[in-house]
Amino acid sequence: MRIRSAGVAAAVALALAAAGCGGGEEPNTTESPRAAGGKLVIWADDKRTAALKPFAEKFGQANGVTVEVQAVANDVLQTTFVTASQQGSGPDIVVGAHDWIGNLVQNGAIDPVQLSATQKNAFHPTALKAVTFSGQTYGVPYAMENLALIRNTQLAPEAPRTIEELVATGKRLKADKKVSEVLCLQVGQNGDAYHIYPLYSSAGGTLFGTTPEGDYDPKNLGVGTPESIAAFRKIAALGEKGEGVLKRSITAENSISLFTGKKCAFLVSGPWAISDVKKAGLAYDVTPVPGFAGAGPARPFVGVQAFYVAAKGQNKAVAQEFAANYVSTPELAVALYQADPRPPALTAALDQLMGTDPDLAKFLDAGKDGAVLPAIPAMAAVWDPFGKAEAAIIGGADPAATLTSAGKTIAGQIK
Known part of the structure; x- marks a missing residue:
């Protein structure tokens, strides 16, 4: 103990x-x-x-x-x-x-x-x-x-309405050598299901379906479905083999410090990050995490x-x-x-x-569009396989094969 x-x-x-x-x-x-x-x-x-x-x-x-x-x-x-x-x-x-x-x-x-x-x-x-x-x-x-988008308002005065707008602004700042990263969203070598979920949900992905009463249904797994694969294709396009926005080198240990060090204008994080942001003396604002253009809202876990x-x-x-x-x-x-x-x-x-x-x-x-973080015991089977699948796809792995394998692993553990 x-x-x-x-x-x-x-x-x-x-x-x-x-x-x-x-x-x-x-x-x-x-x-x-x-x-x-x-x-x-x-x-x-x-x-x-x-x-x-x-x-x-x-x-x-x-x-x-x-x-x-x-x-x-x-x-x-x-x-x-x-x-x-x-x-x-x-x-x-x-x-x-x-x-x-x-x-x-x-x-x-x-x-x-x-x-x-x-x-x-x-x-x-x-x-x-x-x-x-x-x-x-x-x-x-x-x-x-819940997660939100914390923005350095000196570098990015306007809140992006979509993730595509955020990427465009971040790339422009990077081209002007004002930042070194487009977005600080922690991934790490093993992935981070909690932090990627807003984008995953915006693109149509789910972890579990729900019962008629609105509770999460462990028998209705959303990982490995066509919808989850389609969602991760969008995420892969932002990854290391795509736009280079999502990176495994951005981790739980450095995402906030990269933002407070003015290495990125956008940080996806929660209330726990604000004290460090204030200590750094940054002008900042807090707005919802933007979703993909033409897709659903980004729904952070609450x-x-x-x-x-x-x-x-x-x-x-x-x-x-x-x-x-x-x-x-x-x-x-x-x-x-x-x-x-x-x-x-x-x-x-x-x-x-x-x-x-x-x-x-x-x-x-x-967090108004957020999803209550699942409290069902089956959620324990999701974190590790889902996170590792996320990291692999962001690194360039095939979304369909990777998500299908992760879904089978999770389903096997739930049984």
């Missing part, structure tokens, strides 16, 4: 000891939080841990419980939580991405959160949809995120960060109280925004912050 908290080893040991001594009984859910007492353990990543601690302490004082907020490295938070849950040594609440839900539910790691209709209406509809799985609300959303109640937590009544009635306060939502500026899911907090951060409304506008 890469848990960065001095007291975590002791906390895990205590939880294991309690489980071994019959402490695994669920608390009486009819008790009030104060009556339940005890300890509430919350796991989150570093940024959110720092923001949560003062609010957690306030909640603990008001409800007669000891609250511990412990930091777990974000890249192992989900797997660490599932493993700890199975061992009976996990937290009462975990904070993470909404696309974990399918896996967490499949592993019996989280419970539905009890939100009233009034509480649900307080959240952005897309955020609430993202945390709804099989008809139940499994998390309390607090932040949303992701949501949320609080989850552990199914095997030691203090489930208090965890439900914290998640349902405390996470939904504007004060906490604003504090989490200040720790990591992404549009709040709580409408009241979003309205409060829009006056001081105009980028919030711009990112929301960029």
